[in-house]
Amino acid sequence: MFDAFDADAPPRALLAAVQLPDATDDDVTASLAELYRLAKTLGLEVIDRQVQKRPHFDAATYLGPGKVEQIAALLETDREAHPARTQVVLVDHEISPSQARQLSKAVKADVLDRTAVILEIFHRHARSREARAQVEIVRLAYMAPRLREMNKGKGGRQQGGIGAKGAGESHLELDRRKVRDRIAELREELVKIEQERVTQRSRRQDFRRVALVGYTNAGKSTLMRALTGSDVYVADKLFATLDTTVRALHPPVEPRILVSDTVGFIRNLPHDLVASFKSTLDETLESSLLLHVVDASDPDFEAQMQTTHDVLTEIGAGDTPAQLVLNKCDRVADPARLASLRDTYPDAWMISAKSDTDVARVHAGLVARFQGALEEAWIVLRHDQGAVRALLFDTCQILEEAYDEDGGRYRVSAHREAIDRVREAAGTQPARG
Numbered sequence: 001m002f003d004a005f006d007a008d009a010p011p012r013a014l015l016a017a018v019q020l021p022d023a024t025d026d027d028v029t030a031s032l033a034e035l036y037r038l039a040k041t042l043g044l045e046v047i048d049r050q051v052q053k054r055p056h057f058d059a060a061t062y063l064g065p066g067k068v069e070q071i072a073a074l075l076e077t078d079r080e081a082h083p084a085r086t087q088v089v090l091v092d093h094e095i096s097p098s099q100a101r102q103l104s105k106a107v108k109a110d111v112l113d114r115t116a117v118i119l120e121i122f123h124r125h126a127r128s129r130e131a132r133a134q135v136e137i138v139r140l141a142y143m144a145p146r147l148r149e150m151n152k153g154k155g156g157r158q159q160g161g162i163g164a165k166g167a168g169e170s171h172l173e174l175d176r177r178k179v180r181d182r183i184a185e186l187r188e189e190l191v192k193i194e195q196e197r198v199t200q201r202s203r204r205q206d207f208r209r210v211a212l213v214g215y216t217n218a219g220k221s222t223l224m225r226a227l228t229g230s231d232v233y234v235a236d237k238l239f240a241t242l243d244t245t246v247r248a249l250h251p252p253v254e255p256r257i258l259v260s261d262t263v264g265f266i267r268n269l270p271h272d273l274v275a276s277f278k279s280t281l282d283e284t285l286e287s288s289l290l291l292h293v294v295d296a297s298d299p300d301f302e303a304q305m306q307t308t309h310d311v312l313t314e315i316g317a318g319d320t321p322a323q324l325v326l327n328k329c330d331r332v333a334d335p336a337r338l339a340s341l342r343d344t345y346p347d348a349w350m351i352s353a354k355s356d357t358d359v360a361r362v363h364a365g366l367v368a369r370f371q372g373a374l375e376e377a378w379i380v381l382r383h384d385q386g387a388v389r390a391l392l393f394d395t396c397q398i399l400e401e402a403y404d405e406d407g408g409r410y411r412v413s414a415h416r417e418a419i420d421r422v423r424e425a426a427g428t429q430p431a432r433g
């Protein structure tokens with residue numbers, strides 16, 4: 001949706017929101033603060049924020065005529081001061097293609113709504129084949145009716161800058177049928193990727209699984225790195241992570257505990273995007289424990305927790321046991337606030353993902369949590385049962401082992417299912433030689 005722009009002369013962005021009667025001033029401030037961070041993640045230069053209280057959105061232009069005129073004047077002045085720069089109005093709700101076109105015409109600048117901004121970030125940050133296909137499906141569906149609107153306004157000022165056709169997007173101009181075909185093609189690709197994934201997953205069934213979930217920028221990937229010694233991407237951007245990564249807890253424990261890091265959430269996350277990322281989020285669904293990571297230093301953290309709950313419920317993970325992790329406590333300077341957090345959330349783990357001691361506590365906490373569910377058992381294998389032995393060592397902790405000429409006896413600690421699986425494999429595997 002954006003052309004590549006010169007980082008030294010980024011588009012100048014004005015943020016605008018309608019405040020509906022059910023939204024408090026705090027709601028609007030928090031939501032605009034977030035739109036600001038979304039804009040910064042895209043590299044835009046934010047020049048102003050405008051809020052208008054209205055009983056409902058204006059049917060034609062989202063904002064009412066007075067506010068539209070005021071914004072047009074502000075942009076005009078800004079254009080005189082910075083004639084070489086493109087301008088964009090970012091609207092803090094999802095608006096219709098026709099509202100976007102009419103508002104754009106009235107303020108003589110490009111208009112992007114919150115959904116478009118989020119989609120653009122997802123588009124830029126998607127790396128894997130799967131994430132790219134997932135994002136492209138949603139973008140195509142989103143863009144198609146808007147391109148038709150844009151064509152209605154042809155001859156206007158839509159030829160350059162933001163909102164114009166970007167590199168590699170020529171297919172977006174194709175007719176509806178071609179868009180449909182492309183979406184179908186992408187869906188097929190996703191089905192294939194999904195099948196590969198299922199194979200990978202079934203190999204992991206025996207392991208204990210923890211998923212890091214939470215609002216974007218809460219510190220999930222930072223904690224992932226620290227807990228697993230992996231090098232997943234960490235950045236002070238929104239939606240830095242789009243792909244799911246699974247790694248074993250490090251230092252390793254037996255049986256292994258697998259940790260997954262995945263896409264973060266945000267309020268008003270476009271529903272289609274959640275639906276499209278469903279297979280990615282399935283990792284989360286299959287976990288036996290969620291670590292709900294929260295940025296406790298953000299004044300808005302409670303609303304962010306609520307959003308996370310809502311999305312988890314939407315994807316069907318609302319009932320999975322969760323451990324609250326109040327992160328970035330190093331940034332909570334006020335001791336009284338720390339104490340009040342502790343009072344309000346007595347069961348939370350209060351940590352900084354940047355502190356080795358705290359990460360070690362999380363590590364120990366996870367091990368302790370899973371240890372309770374372990375059982376001890378004796379397993380007997382013959383010498384020729386090498387594959388079962390490999391399974392045993394992969395999925396159970398070996399407490400004691402003894403060998404004689406027939407085979408080995410192992411005292412193990414593991415989950416009931418893992419023990420049953422090994423025993424079943426031992427019983428059914430035909431003897432060789």
Ligand SMILES: Nc1nc2c(ncn2[C@@H]2O[C@H](COP(=O)(O)OP(=O)(O)OP(=O)(O)O)[C@@H](O)[C@H]2O)c(=O)[nH]1
Nearest residue numbers: 216217218219220221222235239240241264328353
């Ligand atoms: N001070 C401080 N900063 C932290 C802490 N944890 C993470 N950060 C910083 O917060 C920013 C976001 O961290 P990430 O780990 O990328 O956050 P995330 O939850 O994975 O975010 P997304 O992938 O965008 O959903 C980075 O700049 C981190 O360095 C912490 O405990 N203390």
Ligand SMILES: [Mg+2]
Nearest residue numbers: 220221240241
């Ligand atoms: Mg991340």
